[in-house]
Amino acid sequence: MRKNNIIEQSWANDLPALVEAGLLEDKKNLELSAISLVRRLRNEFPDVAKGIAAVLSGYSKGNGAFRSVGVSPPADRDTHANLLQVDDATRGALKPVFDARIESEVARFVAERERAEELLKAGVMPANKLLLTGAPGTGKTMLATWLAQKLEMKIAVFDLATSLSSLLGNTGLNIKRIFSYAKQESIILFLDEFDAIAKRRDDATDVGELKRIVNVLLKEMESWPSRSILIAATNHPELLDPAIYRRFDSCVSLPLPDKEQVIAIIARSLGERLDTVSPSILDLLGEVLKGKNASEIVLYSNNAIKHHLINEMPLDESLMTTLLDCARRENSKKIGILCYAMKQALGSKISVRKLAELSGLSTTTVQYHIKKGVKQ
Ligand SMILES: Nc1ncnc2c1ncn2[C@@H]1O[C@H](COP(=O)(O)OP(=O)(O)OP(=O)(O)O)[C@@H](O)[C@H]1O
Ligand SMILES: [Mg+2]
Structure with a gap:
């Protein structure tokens, strides 16, 4: 009897928070209190605990009564411009090429989402707020789109930079409306150019309005429900307010591709044509292009394919001509080094005359670079 009293009291302690969260429509705290109740009631009242867990998982999947019907995405009140770009059928989205470390971080996030129901039933929250950082063209948008496809969810994109520059006065309100839409639907909300808003609050250039917006954002993130996913992307993580940073469950920092990924990205772009490329050329490309962003590597590969098709060139x-073209555009000094690297990679398969033809240099200059390279 006494034991029962203690247990009853312990779960009864959760009730005021549950009622408060319900009245405030604070879905995140409502969920947390419900999860806590499942844990506390599991032994003494297994049926009740199961019932609450079933409600929670139905909600997390956006089932039945919880599915919102025909909620349309919000538009700005003054300009009527759509605030969100919603895509509800991402198909054919490619998974970005990543190294093993990023692969496993992404796989862990996907596993938590795919097994969200199980986790909720066990009384733990699955990860649902992901921060993607990385230089331009490293696959942040690509990853968010692929995740939407993989998890079979709609994705709604909110570009903060555009919105902030044109609609500063309404941004606080717009953010509230965007979050309230995203909380009703079971979707991925993708906040692009996140640093535009998530600036340090102590930044000297910060205006009061921006501070207010950051506070709105913090509050909205606090009450983000488990069934939806928030993904934010930024090229400037150092500009983020530490308070905002802390609110993400996972932060994945996408690096520039190393040699292995460069080769994988080129191989994917070339498709079946890869069979006709000599391994030494691929190796050379990996070496020369490592450290460029993935977007530039895809562009390079596509240009090489176009060149191959239009000029009926092997x-x-x-691939080599396009590489030399890029070098010429970037820094003409690199062409000599490239001629040397190509000769090293291909040996007798490429003549000095051919290198001169491809690079636009004279045979004497090519010879000079090859000799200079050998000496280095
Ligand atoms: N890791 C990657 N693997 C393969 N392709 C990639 C990768 N990252 C980028 N790409 C290619 O570059 C294109 C642009 O990438 P994406 O838009 O995802 O970059 P981003 O990180 O969002 O850049 P930004 O910061 O400018 O928004 C993609 O459509 C894809 O073709
Ligand atoms: Mg992007």
Whole structure:
């Protein structure tokens, strides 16, 4: 009897928070209190605990009564411009090429989402707020789109930079409306150019309005429900307010591709044509292009394919010509080094005359670079 009293009291302690969260429509705290109740009631009142867990998992999947019907995405009150770009059928989205470390971080996030129901039943919250950082063209948007496809969820994109520059006065309100839409639907809300808003609150250039917006954002993130996913992307994580940073469950920092990923990205772009490319050229490309962003590597590969098709040139050759073109545009000093690297990689398969033809240099200059390279 006494034991029962203690247990009853312990779970009864959760009730005021549950009622308060319900009245305030604070879904996150409502969920947390319900999860806590499941844990506390599991032994003494297994049926009640199961019942609450079933309600929680139905909600997390956006089932039945919890599914909102025909909620349309919000628009700005003054300009009527759509605040969100919603895509509810991401198909054919490719998974970005990542190294093993990022692969496993992404896999862990996906596993938590795919097994969200199980986790909720066990009384723990699955991760639902992901921060993606990385230089431009490293796959932040690509990853968010792929996740939407993988998890079979709609994705709604909110570009903070555009919205902030044109609608500063309404931004606080717009953010509230965007979050309230995203909380009703079971979706991925993708906040692009996140640093535009999530600036340090102590930044000297910060205006009061911006501070207010950051506070709105913090509050909205606090009450983000488990069934939806929030993904934010930024090229400037150092500008983020530490308070905002802390609110993410996971932070994945996407690096520039190393040699292995460069080769994988080129191989994917070339598709079946890869069979006609000599391994030494691929190796050379990996070496020369490592450290460029993935977007530039995809662009490079596509240019080489176009060159190959339009000029009816062997792919090996168009890959080299395109590489020399890029070097010429970036820094003409690199062309000599590239001629040397190509000779090293291909040996007798490429003549000095051919290198001169591809690079636009004279045979004497090519010879000079090859000799200079050998001496280095
Ligand atoms: N890791 C990657 N693997 C393969 N392709 C990639 C990868 N990252 C980027 N790409 C290619 O570059 C294109 C642009 O990438 P994406 O838009 O995802 O970059 P981003 O990190 O969002 O850049 P930004 O900061 O400018 O928004 C993609 O459509 C894809 O073709
Ligand atoms: Mg992007």
